[in-house]
Amino acid sequence: EVQLLESGGGLVQPGGSLRLSCTASGFRFSAYWMHWVRQVPGKGLVWVSRIYSDGSATNYADFVEGRFIISRDNAKNRLYMQMDSLRADDTAVYYCVRGDRGGFDVWGQGTMVTVSS
């Protein structure tokens, strides 16, 4: 079964850091672009970041550029997001997502990140 499982979310103070992880199974992880997409509960979906299949290139939404770093370990079938200088408006559910055919065809269950003092 194709699956993505996120972990690492939680409560963090403004200015703090958090590292999200995502473990992939059931498909050839190294063949796909991978993304993080976030969603404030009750609001719309927002793309955050993308990493090439071999990790050679990354892209970020403007609102996280310079604060978040996406990475991957293809040997471990894992995707990561290092989130620094967190702000209250980073509070959201973060989804690990597989990219394919111009969209996002496999989603994890999401991990909640709450930035609050």
Next chain:
Amino acid sequence: DIRLTQSPSSLSASVGDRVTITCRASQSINTWLAWYQQRPGKAPKFLVYNTSYLENGVPSRFSGSGSGTEFTLTINSLQPDDSATYHCQHWIGFLWTFGQGTKLEIK
């Protein structure tokens, strides 16, 4: 940047009805337009890609169409479990953009 605006923001329909959700782009876009279904408390589900191609396993009651600045998702013969929020999404280059979502309630 391209903005996607969905209409309506919410709608209510009955079992057996046909509904159409529209996604309008702020400028003419390519055909890399996708649709997702998101049930409450769940992750989104990939329904349609490249404007009109159904993902494997998606019932043929769902269909997508459009070009330029206007794209639509049509659901025929509504079923109770179609109750969800539907999101459109576009890709070009290094940008992935979502609409704000349309909440569909089944009466």
